Amino acid sequence: MKSTTKKIIALLLVIAAVAAPLAAQAKKYPTKAVEVTCLFGPGSAADLIARKFSDLAQGYLGQPLPVVNRTGGGQAIGYNYVKNQRPDGYNIIWTSNGIFTAYYQGNIDFKHEAFTHIAQVSYEPVSIAVKADAPWKTINEFMDYIKANPGKVRIGNSGAGTFTHLTAAAIENETGSRVVHVPFGKGLAFASLLGGQIEATIQLPSEVEGQYKAKQVRILAVTGADRVESMPDVPTLKESGYPLELILWRGLAVPKGTPADIVQTLVETTKKVVESQAFKDFAKTVAIVPSFKTGAEFQAFLDQDDKTNAVLMKQTGTSNR
């Protein structure tokens, strides 16, 4: 009898032990905080948007999504960290075109295929700004000036191989001439523009909007398909006769191998956030365009963007591949 009791107890214990994690698993994802890795420092555009996103997503997911800044190494540290996490949906990377920059510069050995992409959240064009008293009134005049003065015009960007640098390179291609690319840190390009050390700077609309409205700078063009809402009189490159469309996209990804149902939950949550009024209002204040893209459509877009980046980085000499 005694041994039977023991056996029953043992059996119950085993069942309990096996069932406990099962029960835990049965609870719907997420059961704890979901970490969002941001590759840029606090206060940066990427960081601000990520924080707003996670703030809103918490309302739909029911768990907090703390944003953790893992900066440095040309984004390599952050991408590498998330890639090596368990694919359980509790580590999300706040990604962008930057993944191609990091790959082609040789900082990381993987591209977008290393992640399962949840969705695109937003995009923003960049703007080409010159000083308010500069002689060029339109982008066409500026392009002609570059053509007539090869190797003279200095254009500031936010770092070698970054999106703003590649945009300048694409513009350079349109003129068939050469410009001097000057890499700057955050905010410094603008100081040099006003100080007259560079002729133009390529920056995110949110970074120049204030100075544009105060008429310190003139914005010659924006690089998206449509005009920017807060700068209605600035034409796009396409309108001005240059067949270029360059946008900086931002989105979410998780390590490859994350279960499909978890990915689905995240896709749905992202959709809800991006389409919410709160996010739309926020987007206006930081001059980004909310844009939801997922699945095959997003994948095709990424593959295309990969090719564009590869070409431009080779051209600018920033590619090590």
Add this chain to the structure above:
Amino acid sequence: MEAILQAFGSALQLNVILMMILGAVVGIVFGAIPGLTYSMGIILVLPLTFNLDPLAAITLLLGVYVGGMTGGSVSAIILGIPGTPSAAATCLDGHRLAKEGKAGKALGTAVLSATIGGLISVVILVVVAPIIAKFALKFGPAEIFALVFFGFSAIAGISSGKVIKGLISGMIGLLVMTMGMDPVMGVKRYTFGSINLLGGVDVLSFMIGMFAIPQIVEAFATDESGIKRKLDTNVSMAFPTIKEIKALSGTILKSALIGVGIGAIPGTGGPIAAFLGYDQAKRKACSDEPSLECVAGPEAAHNGVTGGALIPMLTLGIPGDPATAILLGALLIHGLKPGPLLFQENSGFVYGIYATLFIINILVFSIQSFGIRFFVKVLDFKKSYLYTTIMVLCVIGAYSSHNNMFDVFTMFAAGLIGFFMQKYGFPVAPTILALVLGPTMEDSFRRALILSQGNFMTFISSPISIVFYAFTVFVLLSQVRRKKKTKKA
């Protein structure tokens, strides 16, 4: 006048005052704990600001900024471990004074000078911001290089009389700084295939390690059971006397102006100002003995940066230092675009910022002077408890600077280097100076050459640069002369 009264009116609303107090306390605590900086404090309270009205939000952030700048001096003086890179210069003489039993006095001087420096910077911000902003724009990469070059002349002053060893220490700092990706083209240097080294060496973790680890080792290596404590822990609060303040006033004023100037130039920041402030105080004091002057100098300078850094941010929308870059982002969230437009469309808000900044400085002063008596009590703890706690805080601080365990290893490695450097009489301050100035120097040097398309004449083509080179020569010559004098005597 009416605008000012209105500004103070809006600054004295209950919610704004509460945010000031909260911000100041968070800032002081983050500044005082080695490894936690005001930047982290700002990040921590950032989400809180989303739901506040704009003035309360910016007040909270400014409170952390100003509180954190001054809070760093507490651990620098009492423990010999700077709470923030800006406090590294304060640590030099401040901690030696503390060892002589003058911790309270040193702290009092630090707090007082920091507050005066802060207030001077606010006044300058209010009165002549647009003019200074215009002048600051003249600082292109070539001029910033000249300024930083001048900053390196401070090595002679902070080497405690051992100039050769100081220079070697500086070179170690520069060498360490070159690790990682270069700032211009992203070329990998000394990374040994490690992704973590790609990010370079984290200055904050390295600095904590260099200052803290040797202290901790020393604390545990000495048997204190039989030794009577030399430190005078009864000091509660000791502000400098009127006579001392009079003697210090020149240094404080000069350092505050240095701070405002450095703060206003985009791409520089607190640590540079602090070292320059220390250097000019040391030259005035003209002795290797620790002096209150050399505590007042760096403190007034780096707190002068607070108002200075806001000058380009508010007038041009360009951040003057890393902390203001975060403030800029926070304002953006509230739909406020700093820049000339802010003055035109929201002048009330700008005046509100001025008023709160003024009050925050006084508030931080009151909290600090009230807190000194408690801060000093830290020394009452048994060393084994105290230093174990510090060790834990250092690890947390190093980890949280990038949320990366690698920075903790960096800290320990730096500690080992620092330990041997101190053992063999190499001053560690020049290493920190080089670590802080090095990246800016390299960055501006290379950018200047890109802009001039390789023409080296760019470095001496502007009067501003030439003035700084002249300063450098002057400082070095006066050092040489001092050395000769002391030899004769």
